[in-house]
Amino acid sequence: MAAEITAPAYRVIPIVPALKPDAMEGVKPFVASEKIQDALGFPGTLPDDWHERAIAKMGELLKKYRSLKVYLDACVHCGACTDKCHYFIGTQDPKNMPVARQDLLRSVYRRYFTLPGKLFPKLVGARDLTKEVLDEWYSYYHQCSECRRCSVFCPYGIDTAEITMAARDILDAVGYGQKYSNEIIGKVHTIGNNLGLPGPALENTMEGLEEDVKEDTGIDVRFPIDVQGAEVLLITPSADFFAEPHIDSLIGYAKVFHAAGVSWTLSSMSSEAANFGLFIGNYEQMRKVALRIRQAALDLGVKRIIVGECGHAWRVAYSFWNTLAGIGAGADDPYALMLQKQLDQRHKQPTHICEYTWDLIQRDALKFDKTKNDHLVITFHDSCNVARASRMGDEPGGQFDIPRNIIRAVANNFVDMDENTIREKTFCCGGGGGLLTDDLLDLRVKGALPRMEALQAVVDSHGVNYLAAICAICKTQFSKTLPYYGFNMRMIGGVHQLVSNAIILENKQ
Amino acid sequence: MPNIEVNGKSYETDEEGYLVNLGEWNKDVAEYIAQTENVNMTENHWEVVNFLREYYDEYQIAPAVRVLTKAIGKKFGAEKGNSQYLYDLFPYGPAKQACKIAGLPKPTGCV
Numbered sequence: 001m002a003a004e005i006t007a008p009a010y011r012v013i014p015i016v017p018a019l020k021p022d023a024m025e026g027v028k029p030f031v032a033s034e035k036i037q038d039a040l041g042f043p044g045t046l047p048d049d050w051h052e053r054a055i056a057k058m059g060e061l062l063k064k065y066r067s068l069k070v071y072l073d074a075c076v077h078c079g080a081c082t083d084k085c086h087y088f089i090g091t092q093d094p095k096n097m098p099v100a101r102q103d104l105l106r107s108v109y110r111r112y113f114t115l116p117g118k119l120f121p122k123l124v125g126a127r128d129l130t131k132e133v134l135d136e137w138y139s140y141y142h143q144c145s146e147c148r149r150c151s152v153f154c155p156y157g158i159d160t161a162e163i164t165m166a167a168r169d170i171l172d173a174v175g176y177g178q179k180y181s182n183e184i185i186g187k188v189h190t191i192g193n194n195l196g197l198p199g200p201a202l203e204n205t206m207e208g209l210e211e212d213v214k215e216d217t218g219i220d221v222r223f224p225i226d227v228q229g230a231e232v233l234l235i236t237p238s239a240d241f242f243a244e245p246h247i248d249s250l251i252g253y254a255k256v257f258h259a260a261g262v263s264w265t266l267s268s269m270s271s272e273a274a275n276f277g278l279f280i281g282n283y284e285q286m287r288k289v290a291l292r293i294r295q296a297a298l299d300l301g302v303k304r305i306i307v308g309e310c311g312h313a314w315r316v317a318y319s320f321w322n323t324l325a326g327i328g329a330g331a332d333d334p335y336a337l338m339l340q341k342q343l344d345q346r347h348k349q350p351t352h353i354c355e356y357t358w359d360l361i362q363r364d365a366l367k368f369d370k371t372k373n374d375h376l377v378i379t380f381h382d383s384c385n386v387a388r389a390s391r392m393g394d395e396p397g398g399q400f401d402i403p404r405n406i407i408r409a410v411a412n413n414f415v416d417m418d419e420n421t422i423r424e425k426t427f428c429c430g431g432g433g434g435l436l437t438d439d440l441l442d443l444r445v446k447g448a449l450p451r452m453e454a455l456q457a458v459v460d461s462h463g464v465n466y467l468a469a470i471c472a473i474c475k476t477q478f479s480k481t482l483p484y485y486g487f488n489m490r491m492i493g494g495v496h497q498l499v500s501n502a503i504i505l506e507n508k509q
Numbered sequence: 510m511p512n513i514e515v516n517g518k519s520y521e522t523d524e525e526g527y528l529v530n531l532g533e534w535n536k537d538v539a540e541y542i543a544q545t546e547n548v549n550m551t552e553n554h555w556e557v558v559n560f561l562r563e564y565y566d567e568y569q570i571a572p573a574v575r576v577l578t579k580a581i582g583k584k585f586g587a588e589k590g591n592s593q594y595l596y597d598l599f600p601y602g603p604a605k606q607a608c609k610i611a612g613l614p615k616p617t618g619c620v
Contacts, residue, residue, distance in 0.1 A: 194618030
C-alpha cells in the first residue's frame with residue numbers, strides 16, 4: 001500500500017493549482033461495522049428508509065443549529081476560499097475546493113428546504129438526495145479535516161467545518177459511519193481512552209517512565225495515577241502514553257509539575273483528552289466523552305484541570321466543556337454546580353499546559369539550561385483547532401504567542417515559517433478531523449503539501465531541524481508524512497519535549 | 510469480512526488484514542501476514558513478535574513504543590533497545606506492523 005503513495009511536487013509558484021476533476025473520486029475511509037455503529041446507538045447499516053431519515057436529520061440540524069442554515073444560505077460563490085484548502089492544493093480535485101465541497105450538501109438542502117429548490121431545482125443548483133450523492137458525501141466529507149482555514153478567508157465567515165460535521169452527523173444517522181472515528185469513540189465509552197489502554201497497562205507505562213527519568217536525571221519525578229485529593233487532574237491525549245514523540249512531552253509536563261511542587265494525577269477511568277465526538281459532529285457523543293472528565297474530576301476531588309498537548313481537545317475544552325459538562329461555568333445541573341464549587345476558580349478552568357508552564361516561567365519558578373536545545377533549530381506549527389477555535393492567556397493571540405514564548409524561553413534557535421502559513425492562517429497538518437487513519441494515507445500525504453513547502457523554505461534558509469507542535473494528531477501525521485517529502489520522521493516533536501530537554505530539576509520530598 | 514487462507518485453513522481478518530480472532534494466531538499465520546507486509550521474519554523479528562504477545566496477554570494492549578524498546582533492549586541486548594532498530598525490522602512502524610504480524614488488534618487513536 002505505502003509503496004504506491006508519493007508526495008506531490010512542491011509548487012513553483014504557490015497559487016491555484018491546475019484542476020484534476022474527480023482526481024479523488026471514490027477515495028474514502030473504511031465504513032464502520034454494525035458492531036461499531038451499534039455501540040454508539042447509530043443504525044448498523046443503511047436502513048430501507050435512509051432517504052427519509054437523512055432528510056429528517058438535516059431538518060433537525062437546521063432547527064437546532066441556526067448557524068448551519070445561515071452558512072447554507074449565505075454563500076455567494078465568490079471564490080475566496082477556493083485555494084485556501086490544503087486538500088485542494090494537494091489533490092487538485094475541484095470538489096475539494098471548500099465552496100464545492102459545501103455545495104455537495106448545499107444542493108440537497110436547496111432541494112428539500114427552500115421554495116425555489118422545491119419548484120425549480122435545476123435553476124438554483126438543487127439536486128435530489130440519491131445513494132450516489134450519499135456516497136459522494138461520504139467520500140468528500142472525509143476529505144475535509146475541519147481545520148477552518150477557508151473560513152478565515154470567507155467574507156461571510158462561513159464555517160465550513162460545521163457543514164462537514166453536519167454531513168457526517170447525517171451519515172451516522174443513516175448507518176453510514178466512519179470506522180476510524182466511531183471505533184475510537186466506542187473505546188472511550190468503555191475503556192476511557194482512544195487507544196483502549198486499560199488501567200494496569202497505563203500504570204505499567206507510567207512506572208517505566210519514572211524509571212527512565214530517574215536514570216536520565218537522577219531525580220524522582222512522579223507520574224501519578226488516581227491520586228485522591230491531588231491538586232491537578234491532567235487530561236492529555238492517550239497518544240502521550242503510547243506513541244513517539246508524544247511521550248517525550250508527557251515527560252515534560254511531569255517535570256514541570258515536579259519543579260512547581262504541585263500534586264497532580266492522571267485518571268485511569270478518564271485518560272483521554274481527545275473528543276472525536278467533535279469530528280463526527282455529534283453533540284450527544286461529544287457530551288458523553290466530556291462527562292467522563294467531569295466524573296473523574298469529581299471522584300478525585302481535584303482543584304484544577306489541565307489539558308495536555310492536543311489540538312481539538314483544547315477546542316472542546318476551551319469552547320465547549322463549560323456547557324457540555326460544567327467545567328468552567330455554564331451547565332447548571334447538580335453535578336456541574338458541584339464541580340464548579342470544587343474547582344479553584346482563581347485559575348482558568350480548564351488551563352492549557354502551555355498556559356500553566358508559561359505562567360510559571362513568567363514568575364521565575366522554572367530554571368532552564370537553554371544550551372540543552374542548542375543542537376536544534378526550531379520552528380512552530382500552529383495546530384488548526386488551537387489556532388482558530390480557542391485562546392490561551394489573557395491577550396488576543398495568546399494561543400499563538402504563548403507556545404512560541406515557551407520555546408524561546410527554553411531554546412536559543414527559533415524561526416517562524418512564512419506568515420501566510422502560521423498563526424490564524426496556519427495550514428492543517430493534513431491528518432486532522434478524524435482522517436488520521438492508514439486507509440487515507442494518500443490523502444494525508446497530499447494534504448501535508450503546503451505545510452511541507454513552508455517547512456522546506458525554513459530548512460533551506462535557516463537549517464531548521466525541529467518542527468514543534470502541540471497536538472497529538474499533528475505529531476503522528478508528521479512522523480508518518482515527513483519522510484515522503486525527504487525529511488527525517490524525527491524532526492517532529494512537542495513543545496514540552498523542548499521544555500523537558502532544558503528544565504533544571506531538584507529532588508523534592 | 511475478508512479472509513486469509515494459510516495451510517488450507519481460513520482465518521478472518523479485518524479490512525486492513527489484522528486477525529479478528531486473537532486466539533487463532535499461530536506461527537504460520539504470522540509468517541503469512543509478514544509476507545504480505547514485505548517483512549522477512551528472522552530471529553530478531555520473532556523476539557519482538559513474541560514479546561508483543563506476552564505483553565498483550567498480561568495487559569490486553571500492545572506496549573507503548575518506549576516500553577517495547579526498553580524491554581527488547583533489556584532482554585536481548587542494549588544494541589537492540591532503540592526505535593531505529595525496531596523501525597529497521599518493521600518499516601511501517603513497530604506498533605502497527607509488528608502488532609499485525611503478532612495477531613494483535615491495531616492500536617487506535619492518534620498514533
